[in-house]
Amino acid sequence: MESNQWQQYLPLTETTYYILLALLEPLHGYIVMQRVQEMSRGSVEVGPGTLYGAFSKLLQEGLVRMVKEDNRRKVYELTPKGKDVVRAQIGRLEIMTQAGLDVIEALRSTGDME
Amino acid sequence: MESMHIRKFKWFWAWQDQKEEAWLHQMAQQGYHLARLVFPAVYEFSHGEPGDVIYRLDYPDVKKDDIAVYLQLFQDSGWEHVDEGMGWYYFRKIADPDSSNEIFTDPETKVQRFNRLLAFSFIITCSLTAAFVPSLARSNSIIKLLGMALLLLWVYIVLRLIGRIRQLRRL
Numbered sequence: 658m659e660s661n662q663w664q665q666y667l668p669l670t671e672t673t674y675y676i677l678l679a680l681l682e683p684l685h686g687y688i689v690m691q692r693v694q695e696m697s698r699g700s701v702e703v704g705p706g707t708l709y710g711a712f713s714k715l716l717q718e719g720l721v722r723m724v725k726e727d728n729r730r731k732v733y734e735l736t737p738k739g740k741d742v743v744r745a746q747i748g749r750l751e752i753m754t755q756a757g758l759d760v761i762e763a764l765r766s767t768g769d770m771e
Numbered sequence: 772m773e774s775m776h777i778r779k780f781k782w783f784w785a786w787q788d789q790k791e792e793a794w795l796h797q798m799a800q801q802g803y804h805l806a807r808l809v810f811p812a813v814y815e816f817s818h819g820e821p822g823d824v825i826y827r828l829d830y831p832d833v834k835k836d837d838i839a840v841y842l843q844l845f846q847d848s849g850w851e852h853v854d855e856g857m858g859w860y861y862f863r864k865i866a867d868p869d870s871s872n873e874i875f876t877d878p879e880t881k882v883q884r885f886n887r888l889l890a891f892s893f894i895i896t897c898s899l900t901a902a903f904v905p906s907l908a909r910s911n912s913i914i915k916l917l918g919m920a921l922l923l924l925w926v927y928i929v930l931r932l933i934g935r936i937r938q939l940r941r942l
Contacts, residue, residue, distance in 0.1 A: 670877055670879060671877075672876065672877045686843075686844040686847065686848075687844065687847035687848055690848055701876075702870065702871055702873075702876050703876055703877075704848070704871070704873050704874040704875050704876040705844045705845045705847075705848045705850060705874050706827075706829050706831070706845075706874035706875045706880060707874070707875050707876045707877050707880040707881075708844065709831065709833070709841055709844055710831075710832075710879075710880040710883050711880065713832065726840070728843075729839045729840050729842075729843040730840065730843055730844075730847070731840050
């Protein structure tokens, strides 16, 4: 099951979660912003101040690494550690979603919900 | 026609960032667009067409050799860098109805700027205390008074910054 060694990073904020998801492939900042917006179906927007701060923190934590600098744009990608943390987060989200679905199912069977 | 410049003196404390942003927005609505920061608290505006221009201020933790990368990220996402002063970077863009028009979009990074300012102000306050308190017995009353005033000012700054951080944490 979910290993405990990533607990210190969890839960990820919504913003961090989507940034890490986007960085499964090497991307530079602005593309990350666009990907996050697409993946979250517009529910999460990342401003440049937030993204710059997030990159610094994720680099420091070793969850992402810089691949190259190209025309004043730094390209980042997930490290193996970053991938493990994302996986652990997804495991948690699955539990949360399942717990929610179970409750909805129980409500439905007692007739409190359409 | 274009190059009519005016200068305005206006003081904002670090914790009044939203007030300063709102003021720059109002000036733009009257056709006065920030041209540069002459000195701290002295703003130069150029006069032109009134516009719905949003200003945002950042106090980033950015190393010298990374400033170009930092600015490029803002430029890519539609923010024009106007100027910087005392570690604050001024950005603007025309208000976009489809966006939040914010450079900080999550609570954690919103607070980070003020945490850095607080750490900096706290160090100054401690240094002032260390420099000033031992000399209390020896120095004359004017120096004592000035020292006390300076120390109180920095204690006040620290308290106001803590206030701003707590305010942002509640959002």
